[in-house]
Amino acid sequence: MTTWLAVMAVMAAAPKAAPKEPLVDALDFDNGTxxxxxxxxxxxxxxxxxxxxxxxxxxxxxxxxxxxxLTGTFVWQLDATWRLDTLVLSNESNEEESYPGISSKGVxxxxxxxxxxFTKVGSYTVPKGKKATFPxxxxxxxxxxxxxxxxxxxxQYTELAEVDLLGARTTPSANKRFAGLxxxxxxxxxxxxxxxxxxxxxxxxAYLFGTVSGPTARLTWLExxxxxxxxxxxxxxxxxxxxxxxxxxxxxxGELSGAWEAEKSTSPPDCTPRKTGRVxxxxxxxxxxxxYGIRFATNSDVPLPESTPTLEELxxxxxxxxxxxxxxxxxxxxxxxxxYNVELSERRAKAVVGWLTKQGVDAGRLSSKGFGKAxxxxxxxxxxxxxxxxRVEVSVVK
Numbered sequence: 001m002t003t004w005l006a007v008m009a010v011m012a013a014a015p016k017a018a019p020k021e022p023l024v025d026a027l028d029f030d031n032g033t034x035x036x037x038x039x040x041x042x043x044x045x046x047x048x049x050x051x052x053x054x055x056x057x058x059x060x061x062x063x064x065x066x067x068x069x070l071t072g073t074f075v076w077q078l079d080a081t082w083r084l085d086t087l088v089l090s091n092e093s094n095e096e097e098s099y100p101g102i103s104s105k106g107v108x109x110x111x112x113x114x115x116x117x118f119t120k121v122g123s124y125t126v127p128k129g130k131k132a133t134f135p136x137x138x139x140x141x142x143x144x145x146x147x148x149x150x151x152x153x154x155x156q157y158t159e160l161a162e163v164d165l166l167g168a169r170t171t172p173s174a175n176k177r178f179a180g181l182x183x184x185x186x187x188x189x190x191x192x193x194x195x196x197x198x199x200x201x202x203x204x205x206a207y208l209f210g211t212v213s214g215p216t217a218r219l220t221w222l223e224x225x226x227x228x229x230x231x232x233x234x235x236x237x238x239x240x241x242x243x244x245x246x247x248x249x250x251x252x253x254g255e256l257s258g259a260w261e262a263e264k265s266t267s268p269p270d271c272t273p274r275k276t277g278r279v280x281x282x283x284x285x286x287x288x289x290x291x292y293g294i295r296f297a298t299n300s301d302v303p304l305p306e307s308t309p310t311l312e313e314l315x316x317x318x319x320x321x322x323x324x325x326x327x328x329x330x331x332x333x334x335x336x337x338x339x340y341n342v343e344l345s346e347r348r349a350k351a352v353v354g355w356l357t358k359q360g361v362d363a364g365r366l367s368s369k370g371f372g373k374a375x376x377x378x379x380x381x382x383x384x385x386x387x388x389x390x391r392v393e394v395s396v397v398k
Contacts, residue, residue, distance in 0.1 A: 023085060023166040027055035027144065030384045032079030032173070032215025032239045034247050036143075039073040040066045042157065045259050046249055052259075054146075054163050057383030059131075060093045062161035064102075065148075070158045072148040077242055079176075079215035081114055083138050084167035089124065090131040094159040101153030103128045104160040108149060111141035118145055126160075128152045140170065173214035176240045181269065182262035184246075189262055190269040197293060197309055199278060201271035208236070209278045211293040211310070215239060218388055220290040221250065222282070230286035235377045235388045236260055251378040251388065279394075280317035283324065288395040290377065292388075294352060301347035303355060311352070314394065315359045322362075328352045329393040330370040331377075333386035338372055346370030352392055367397065 027033050035052055042064035043049035046056075049064035051074055065072055091103035104126050110118040121139060126132050144165060151158040179193040184202060191200035191208070198217050199209040205226070210219030222233040238248035238260070246262040274281065282289035293310025294303055303311065318324065330345030330352075349368035357363045378385035 023168060025055075025057070025383070026078055026082045026084060026141075026165040026167050027076055027163060028057055028383045029055070029239060029249070030057075030216060030237070030387045032176070034077045034239050034241050035074065036077045036241070037073070037075035039071070040069060041072075042066055046256060049159075054160060056381075057162075057386075058379075058381040059090050059162040060381065062090075062093060062159060065158040067156055070151055070154075072158065072160075074146045076144045076146075078142055078144065079169075079239070080173060081140055081142050081170045082165075082167045083140055083170055084111070084136045084165050085138055086164075086166040087124070087134045087136055088131065088162075088164035088166065089126045089134070089160065090162040090164075091126055091129050091160065092131050093161040094129060096129045099154055099157060099159075101128070101151055102157050102159045103152050104148050104150075104158055105152045106149035107160075108147040109136075110145035110147065111139055112143040112145070113140050114142040118143070123149075136165075136167075138167075175212045176215050176217075178212060178217050178238065178240065178246065180244065181265045181267065182246060183265040183267060184262035185258075185260050188265060188267045188269045190271070190273055192273050192275060194275070195309065196306055199275055200273045201269060204270045206271070207274055207278070209274070211295075211306075213295075216384075216387075217248075218292045220292070222286070224285070228285055230282070233286065235290070237384050237388060238262070249384060251385070254376045254378060256379050256382070256385065276313075277317070279313050280320055283317060283321070283326070283394065283396055287398075288393060291392045291394065294392040296348055296351075299344065301344065301351045303351060311355055312359075314352075315356055315361055318356065318361050318365065322365075325365045325367075325397040327395045327397050328356075328366060328368045329375075329395060330368070331375060331389060331391050331393060332372050333389040334373045334376075334380035335386065341372035342370050342374075344370070345372050348392065 038051035041051045046052045054063045094103045107124045109121045112118045182189045187203040189202035196212045205224040208219045217238045222230050234252040236250040238246045244264050248260040250260045294307045328349045330349035332341040353366045353368045376389045378388040
């Protein structure tokens with residue numbers, strides 16, 4: 001008994017190990033990872049069966065090779081050095097029933113550390129129509145190359161539904177700088193950054209505003225007519241590529257609509273970013289505004305400290321228009337149950353109302369409602385879509 005008590009005392013006195021950082025998918029675009037090279041696909045851009053679909057977080061749509069090509073090579077640029085523990089390869093959603101043997105069979109993984117060269121980590125066999133998990137034992141990588149070497153017998157096409165690389169960054173992810181001039185898919189684009197607040201413009205009457213979170217930026221984009229009324233509005237998320245260029249995906253009416261590429265430029269823009277008054281102008285012209293700068297920890301209804309600049313701008317806009325009444329809306333992604341998402345979004349909306357009233361905004365002008373996942377601005381199937389759906393919106397009550 002004495003010995004047992006002594007052992008227990010030693011165990012109680014021993015320092016506890018720090019909890020491990022949870023593993024996340026290093027290939028997730030929302031983690032700042034960009035597909036930098038691919039050998040070709042049946043689909044194009046960010047559409048179905050394109051190479052980008054390999055790591056979009058949606059296992060129901062993946063990559064398919066071009067007709068007559070049974071192999072594929074893909075390279076991803078990671079935002080930082082990652083320690084990788086697990087490789088997950090999925091053939092689950094491949095069209096095996098209609099195209100027997102179309103599933104990928106042989107896959108090679110090559111990793112490149114910062115300043116090094118690609119080294120082959122292993123060759124893997126993926127079960128037909130199924131998912132397989134392979135341990136990696138904490139290997140380091142700044143770039144990832146995946147080579148599909150063949151399929152299970154189909155003579156024209158090869159498919160692979162999803163690739164996940166689970167791990168953690170070796171150092172915390174700092175906020176990237178996105179400010180600059182760019183030749184973009186939609187004209188010359190100018191971005192300015194103040195802390196984690198990001199705002200910009202493109203074309204003659206098109207504007208962007210949102211926030212930077214680590215390696216990615218989430219923004220609302222809107223286009224105005226000659227009278228200043230908003231005629232189109234959606235969401236976009238950008239990641240920074242090597243060399244300072246940007247690559248993003250944009251959504252309209254909740255649907256993934258295309259890629260948004262932007263290369264560093266010296267061309268003068270045809271517009272001027274709106275650094276101040278963005279919230280008030282959007283409320284005035286379109287009757288609502290999407291706010292990505294109001295953030296909460298997972299499962300929390302307490303605004304994080306970095307939410308303060310956006311909250312202050314909202315308060316200033318409401319004080320400048322004292323007769324305007326607004327509804328504070330909380331929105332979530334599709335993770336968790338419907339009932340939980342509605343309850344969490346309601347608590348978050350009420351928290352914003354509480355913050356505004358403490359700053360002197362009349363509580364009688366403010367109401368709140370949680371919509372949960374009911375009003376997505378992007379597809380919940382993808383990780384980056386879910387990120388855009390987690391937001392606060394403000395709408396004018398007439």
